[in-house]
Amino acid sequence: MSDVVLKVNDLKAWFDDFNAVKGIDLEYKRNTINAIIGPSGCGKSTYIRCLNRIHEEVAGAKISGEVLLEGKNIYAPDADPVEVRKHIGMVFQKPNPFPAMSIFDNVVIGPRLWGERNKKNLEEIAYKSLQKAALWDEVKDKLHQEGTSLSGGQQQRLCLARTLATNPPIILMDEPTSALDPIAAAKVEDLMMELKDEYTVIVVTHNMQQAARVADYTSFFVLGELIEHGLSSDIFTNPKNQKTEDYITGRFG
Amino acid sequence: MKLSPQRKFKNLLFKFLLTLASVSVLIPLILIFNFLLQKGSMALSLDFFLNEPKPVGELGGGMAHAIVGSLTMVGLSALISVPIGILCGVFLSEYRQGKIAAILKFTIDILTGIPSIVIGIFSYLIFVVTMKSFSAWAGAFALSIIILPIVTRTTEEILKLIPKHVREAGLALGLPKWKVILHIVLKGSKNSLITGVILAISRASGETAPLLFTAFGSMYFSDKLTEPMASLPVQIYNYAISPYDDWQRQAWAGAFTLILICLGLNISARLFFKRKELKKFFVRKS
Numbered sequence: 001m002s003d004v005v006l007k008v009n010d011l012k013a014w015f016d017d018f019n020a021v022k023g024i025d026l027e028y029k030r031n032t033i034n035a036i037i038g039p040s041g042c043g044k045s046t047y048i049r050c051l052n053r054i055h056e057e058v059a060g061a062k063i064s065g066e067v068l069l070e071g072k073n074i075y076a077p078d079a080d081p082v083e084v085r086k087h088i089g090m091v092f093q094k095p096n097p098f099p100a101m102s103i104f105d106n107v108v109i110g111p112r113l114w115g116e117r118n119k120k121n122l123e124e125i126a127y128k129s130l131q132k133a134a135l136w137d138e139v140k141d142k143l144h145q146e147g148t149s150l151s152g153g154q155q156q157r158l159c160l161a162r163t164l165a166t167n168p169p170i171i172l173m174d175e176p177t178s179a180l181d182p183i184a185a186a187k188v189e190d191l192m193m194e195l196k197d198e199y200t201v202i203v204v205t206h207n208m209q210q211a212a213r214v215a216d217y218t219s220f221f222v223l224g225e226l227i228e229h230g231l232s233s234d235i236f237t238n239p240k241n242q243k244t245e246d247y248i249t250g251r252f253g
Numbered sequence: 254m255k256l257s258p259q260r261k262f263k264n265l266l267f268k269f270l271l272t273l274a275s276v277s278v279l280i281p282l283i284l285i286f287n288f289l290l291q292k293g294s295m296a297l298s299l300d301f302f303l304n305e306p307k308p309v310g311e312l313g314g315g316m317a318h319a320i321v322g323s324l325t326m327v328g329l330s331a332l333i334s335v336p337i338g339i340l341c342g343v344f345l346s347e348y349r350q351g352k353i354a355a356i357l358k359f360t361i362d363i364l365t366g367i368p369s370i371v372i373g374i375f376s377y378l379i380f381v382v383t384m385k386s387f388s389a390w391a392g393a394f395a396l397s398i399i400i401l402p403i404v405t406r407t408t409e410e411i412l413k414l415i416p417k418h419v420r421e422a423g424l425a426l427g428l429p430k431w432k433v434i435l436h437i438v439l440k441g442s443k444n445s446l447i448t449g450v451i452l453a454i455s456r457a458s459g460e461t462a463p464l465l466f467t468a469f470g471s472m473y474f475s476d477k478l479t480e481p482m483a484s485l486p487v488q489i490y491n492y493a494i495s496p497y498d499d500w501q502r503q504a505w506a507g508a509f510t511l512i513l514i515c516l517g518l519n520i521s522a523r524l525f526f527k528r529k530e531l532k533k534f535f536v537r538k539s
Contacts, residue, residue, distance in 0.1 A: 052425060054421055054424060054425055057421065057424060059350050082427055082428070082429050083427070084427075085424060085425055085426065085427040086426075086427030087427075089425065089426070090422075090425035092418055092421065092422060092425075093418075094418055096416070096418050096419050096422045098419060098422070098423070098437050098441055099415065099419070099441035099442075100440065100441045100442070100443065100444065101437075101440070101441065109423075109426065109428075109436070109437075110426040110427065110428070113426075113428050113432050113436055114427070114428075159422065162422075162426065163425075163426070166426055166427060168427075
């Protein structure tokens with residue numbers, strides 16, 4: 001197995017005529033956390049949504065370029081987006097547990113609808129996923145309550161558990177903590193660090209301290225272009241590009 | 254800061270007007286109930302609910318055949334139009350960009366506005382004229398055309414309450430779109446959908462015009478869908494314009510029963526009513 005799990009070649013994305021992502025080339029190494037930072041409207045959300053083919057669900061969306069997952073292009077004409085998304089999971093900005101559905105059903109919906117019918121196996125999956133998402137102790141006595149009855153931070157960890165239940169090698173996170181209070185956000189951050197052993201995480205964030213704390217690598221985007229990419233330690237202490245320096249020191253953005 | 258007398262007066266005036274408007278909505282409802290109860294209760298008896306009409310001149314008899322007939326035709330029409338209506342609603346809400354969706358939406362809007370008597374004539378031409386007989390089928394068909402646009406629009410509106418990012422979360426789990434619609438969107442709005450369907454059915458159960466010259470009405474129990482069938486609204490209409498006191502009393506009782514059925518449907522719909530909670534949840538989240 002090569003060290004690079006995801007490789008992006010000249011990725012461009014449009015909303016109708018608006019070119020939101022303007023040719024990105026990047027590589028992601030296995031078992032790393034990769035942050036994407038940049039000012040609002042810089043195309044980082046659109047970019048990350050291209051990595052699991054969710055961007056194309058929006059009306060007027062257009063994409064060109066290649067995204068190689070273990071060497072295979074997920075935009076190849078015969079690639080199935082449903083199959084791609086089984087390997088690249090996503091956690092969204094707003095906690096979005098499925099309505100009118102119990103905590104248990106929320107967690108196991110992926111495997112269940114992929115065909116897993118055995119109740120014991122599903123219980124095992126729910127237990128493991130909720131453990132990994134550090135939510136088990138808080139919900140073990142109320143697995144049959146609705147997922148929407150939880151607090152915002154718990155809901156976000158429920159969504160993470162739901163993604164973990166499908167066991168994707170890569171997990172995308174689109175500003176996963178921006179709707180949470182600092183304590184709930186810190187919990188999700190801790191989780192990212194733990195997930196690194198088994199997964200590759202790509203996270204969009206507005207919070208530069210967060211990127212500096214958790215990410216091994218950081219990419220800085222401005223207006224749909226990649227300005228700088230490298231080890232977080234380099235980006236945050238010794239940026240090569242003037243724009244990056246301006247942004248991380250708060251003079252621009 | 255003190256309220257000026259002028260402001261106080263305006264405030265009072267508008268509060269008074271609003272209260273007046275609310276009360277004027279309540280008054281007809283209370284009057285109708287009161288009226289029906291007074292006039293209808295005399296003819297209400299076990300006999301009324303269990304028997305078909307007796308010949309003119311003989312006292313007693315009831316509207317059991319019309320109650321059964323109404324339930325049959327309304328039930329049939331729901332069986333026809335609820336699945337189609339829900340599918341159309343799903344199409345409008347989940348695939349709304351296409352040209353077909355725009356045409357469908359326009360069609361449904363027009364269908365909603367067609368007077369029910371016109372729908373009755375349409376069904377008359379299609380079923381009664383070609384089959385040379387009034388029939389329960391023709392009545393059920395007319396009712397189903399009345400229910401169809403209501404179910405479609407309600408379904409569309411309810412499904413739109415589920416935010417886009419919930420659908421995306423489903424897709425992101427590697428689920429095909431149809432599974433997301435069926436297991437997440439439709440399942441998540443199940444309670445509201447049931448409510449919408451019940452309200453549409455209760456609307457149809459009070460329709461008279463489309464049944465007048467389709468199912469026509471009858472004085473006997475009928476178990477054949479190809480023959481005329483009695484229904485509560487038509488039976489009430491026929492009895493109410495008859496010259497016999499006993500029949501007129503029964504018409505009142507029939508009206509009372511019809512209201513009870515509609516009220517029962519509405520109340521059971523409200524028991525399913527979780528839509529408010531659903532709304533509250535999404536307002537809080539977004």
